[in-house]
Amino acid sequence: xxxxxxxxxxxxxxxxxxxxxxxxxxxxxxxxxxxxxxxxxxxxxxxxxxxxxxxxxxxxxxxxxxxxxxxxxxxxxxxxxxxxxxxxxxxxxxxxxxxxxxxxxxxxxxxxxxxxxxxxxxxxxxxxxxxxxxxxxxxxxxxxxxxxxxxxxxxxxxxxxxxxxxxxxxxxxxxxxxxxxxxxxxxxxxxxxxxxxxxxxxxxxxxxxxxxxxxxxxxxxxxxxxxxxxxxxxxxxxxxxxxxxxxxxxxxxxxxxx
Amino acid sequence: xxxxxxxxxxxxxxxxxxxxxxxxxxxxxxxxxxxxxxxxxxxxxxxxxxxxxxxxxxxxxxxxxxxxxxxxxxxxxxxxxxxxxxxxxxxxxxxxxxxxxxxxxxxxxxxxxxxxxxxxxxxxxxxxxxxxxxxxxxxxxxxxxxxxxxxxxxxxxxxxxxxxxxxxxxxxxxxxxxxxxxxxxxxxxxxxxxxxxxxxxxxxxxxxxxxxxxxxxxxxxxxxxxxxxxxxxxxxxxxxxxxxxxxxxxxxxxxxxxxxxxxxxxxxxxxxxxxxxxxxxxxxxxxxxxxxxxxxxxxxxxxxxxxxxxxxxxxxxxxxxxxxxxxxxxxxxxxxxxxxxxxxxxxxxxxxxxxxxxxxx
Numbered sequence: 001x002x003x004x005x006x007x008x009x010x011x012x013x014x015x016x017x018x019x020x021x022x023x024x025x026x027x028x029x030x031x032x033x034x035x036x037x038x039x040x041x042x043x044x045x046x047x048x049x050x051x052x053x054x055x056x057x058x059x060x061x062x063x064x065x066x067x068x069x070x071x072x073x074x075x076x077x078x079x080x081x082x083x084x085x086x087x088x089x090x091x092x093x094x095x096x097x098x099x100x101x102x103x104x105x106x107x108x109x110x111x112x113x114x115x116x117x118x119x120x121x122x123x124x125x126x127x128x129x130x131x132x133x134x135x136x137x138x139x140x141x142x143x144x145x146x147x148x149x150x151x152x153x154x155x156x157x158x159x160x161x162x163x164x165x166x167x168x169x170x171x172x173x174x175x176x177x178x179x180x181x182x183x184x185x186x187x188x189x190x191x192x193x194x195x196x197x198x199x200x201x202x203x204x205x206x207x208x209x210x211x212x213x214x215x216x217x218x219x220x221x222x223x224x225x226x227x228x229x230x231x232x233x234x235x236x237x238x239x240x241x242x243x244x245x246x247x248x249x250x251x252x253x254x255x256x257x258x
Numbered sequence: 259x260x261x262x263x264x265x266x267x268x269x270x271x272x273x274x275x276x277x278x279x280x281x282x283x284x285x286x287x288x289x290x291x292x293x294x295x296x297x298x299x300x301x302x303x304x305x306x307x308x309x310x311x312x313x314x315x316x317x318x319x320x321x322x323x324x325x326x327x328x329x330x331x332x333x334x335x336x337x338x339x340x341x342x343x344x345x346x347x348x349x350x351x352x353x354x355x356x357x358x359x360x361x362x363x364x365x366x367x368x369x370x371x372x373x374x375x376x377x378x379x380x381x382x383x384x385x386x387x388x389x390x391x392x393x394x395x396x397x398x399x400x401x402x403x404x405x406x407x408x409x410x411x412x413x414x415x416x417x418x419x420x421x422x423x424x425x426x427x428x429x430x431x432x433x434x435x436x437x438x439x440x441x442x443x444x445x446x447x448x449x450x451x452x453x454x455x456x457x458x459x460x461x462x463x464x465x466x467x468x469x470x471x472x473x474x475x476x477x478x479x480x481x482x483x484x485x486x487x488x489x490x491x492x493x494x495x496x497x498x499x500x501x502x503x504x505x506x507x508x509x510x511x512x513x514x515x516x517x518x519x520x521x522x523x524x525x526x527x528x529x530x531x532x533x534x535x536x537x538x539x540x541x542x543x544x545x546x547x548x549x550x551x552x553x554x555x556x557x558x559x560x561x562x563x564x565x566x567x568x569x570x571x572x573x574x575x576x577x578x579x580x581x582x583x584x585x586x587x588x589x590x591x592x593x594x595x596x597x598x599x600x601x602x603x604x605x606x607x608x609x610x611x612x613x614x615x616x617x618x619x
Contacts, residue, residue, distance in 0.1 A: 056506060058427070085512025095503040099525040109511030112521050158507070165511055 003068045003086070003168045003199055004029050005050065010064035011228070012045050012054055019045045021228035022064075025218055032191055032200045034210035034237065037220035037252070042229025043203045044092075046220070047171050050201065051087035052080050068169070085113070088167035092174040094154035096146035096161075102138050105146035105157055109165035124164050131193065132160035133186040152183040159187065163194065170194060172202040176209065188213050207253055211241050219249045281331050281340070289327060293320035317348065361598075368595030371588045377596075381569075382558035386583035393593045395559040396574035400600070402563045403474050403553070403570055404543050407481035412535055414482075415489030416524075422490070423497040424519055441487035446480075450548030453480040458552050466565070472554035474563030477570065480548035485538040492534025496527040532612040540601045546572040571597040 005027040012019045020042035027033050035043040048054040049062050052073060065072050073083045096105045104111065106125045115121060125142070129135040134156040138149070146157055155178060162170060172191075176184040191200055191213050204210050210217055218234040233246045244250045297316035301307050321341060329337035376392040384391035418438075422431055453476050462471045500523050508518040524531070549555070554567035555577060569577075571593050578590035 051510065053506060053510060056502075056509060081509075081512050081514045084509055088512075089506075089510035091503060091507065091510075093503060095501070095507040097504060097507070097522055097526070099522075099528075108508070109513065112508065112511065112513040112517055161507075161511065167512075 018228040034214035088162040103142040128160040128164035367591040371592035399568040406478035411482035411485035419493035450551035472567040474568035476552035481542040488538040496530035
């Protein structure tokens with residue numbers, strides 16, 4: 001089920017501005033990969049390129065090859081919605097649908113893709129809410145608005161919504177930046193659980209988190225504002241955090257950058 | 259001593275002025291009375307106006323006096339706050355006053371003919387000496403014409419706005435947007451003339467053995483021309499307010515764009531869209547000129563909007579207000595009251611309908 005992701009010479013643009021330059025990396029199935037780096041270095045742009053969310057913005061485009069199990073997702077005849085169904089995404093700011101209840105939010109992906117059977121939806125809602133460690137908190141008020149939950153609960157609801165459609169790859173764009181340590185821990189535990197069946201790529205500013213959860217880590221950086229971001233180093237997490245081969249990486253993870 | 263303390267004494271909080279000193283209500287009322295007295299003496303003494311000028315001048319004097327007295331008692335900043343607060347309340351009252359006046363005039367003058375006869379009969383065979391006669395035919399006409407116009411304009415307008423916000427890129431979309439803006443300014447009589455020359459004089463001949471014919475449907479067409487730009491513009495604004503991350507959240511679940519728009523974007527924007535649609539409907543219901551031009555107005559009941567002339571409430575008001583019969587003005591007032599009530603009921607119903615989803619308030 002889990003897929004191998006291979007990026008070769010990927011460059012992303014916003015209009016004429018080049019946001020990332022020539023990124024190549026291979027992500028093995030059933031692993032957690034962390035992307036770290038300073039703000040504006042293109043980690044999120046790269047992440048959004050993997051499920052073709054980058055091109056939602058006007059004038060955004062991409063060069064290079066990005067393959068999922070040897071299929072280039074940027075081929076002209078690829079169905080974007082099929083790609084996105086396969087590659088789920090959790091955003092930095094929780095974005096539950098305001099017109100839907102907690103229950104409807106959790107199964108939104110199934111419902112909007114045409115699943116109507118009540119029993120299937122009920123099962124999926126409970127299963128995904130349990131996996132996202134939210135079930136106990138909301139099981140008595142599933143018909144209340146999803147937007148009425150606290151920030152951390154909303155984010156876990158969005159994670160539940162993402163895994164309810166059982167994608168093969170889950171992309172997470174700083175999913176814990178709005179969460180308290182307990183919810184963060186819950187989500188990290190969840191990531192370990194999901195690793196058994198999914199490939200996970202996570203963008204994070206929290207280096208301890210990257211060190212805790214990931215198998216491999218990619219370090220992105222820019223030389224100066226206006227330059228495109230580059231992948232400086234990509235290696236096993238242990239190696240990156242103990243003995244990085246690049247000076248820049250070492251400076252960043254020890255806090256001596258710039 | 260802080261910079262704020264040095265530069266703006268009395269603004270910064272220091273241990274001995276964290277408590278507000280309040281202007282007593284009595285003093286406030288005293289200023290009102292003083293302002294009225296001064297103003298009355300000046301205006302009536304000099305003989306330059308009547309009580310209205312007294313009130314206007316008094317409010318100006320009150321504002322200045324309040325500012326002076328309050329800054330003595332409460333300090334400069336608090337006095338300024340008090341002055342603006344008073345101004346804002348005054349503006350609010352001024353804004354509501356005409357509305358209350360309109361409602362009161364309508365009710366007081368329209369109540370005399372609020373009877374079963376008015377709502378149950380038409381103006382057929384009603385002469386200048388007949389005190390009865392009603393607006394049943396006009397109510398039917400308004401409901402049918404505005405209903406059909408809404409059926410045409412609402413789907414077109416909402417879909418057009420969806421195109422402009424979600425799909426439209428480049429020159430074509432900009433052109434459409436520009437012409438929608440131009441359409442907003444079309445006078446209703448021009449829309450009426452357009453439908454008269456296009457539908458009544460040309461197309462309606464094909465259905466009526468070569469004779470041009472008035473119809474309620476022609477009025478609906480003219481009204482929908484008037485409603486369309488309002489609906490497009492208001493819906494467009496509402497759709498733009500839906501946050502982008504909501505769309506992305508839906509895309510990330512593998513939901514196609516059309517379904518995202520239908521199930522996520524439109525429901526989120528629904529209350530605002532309904533408000534815009536109701537504004538357009540209210541405007542259309544109040545139009546007189548296009549109905550006069552293309553439906554002609556008819557004194558008897560005509561249920562069929564597709565053939566023969568029809569009246570409408572606004573047209574009825576216009577006709578009755580200009581009628582020589584001494585019973586006509588009362589009918590005009592009652593019809594005006596009915597029209598306002600109708601729009602009000604429609605608006606309330608639409609708001610309730612949009613709020614039916616209890617998750618959004």
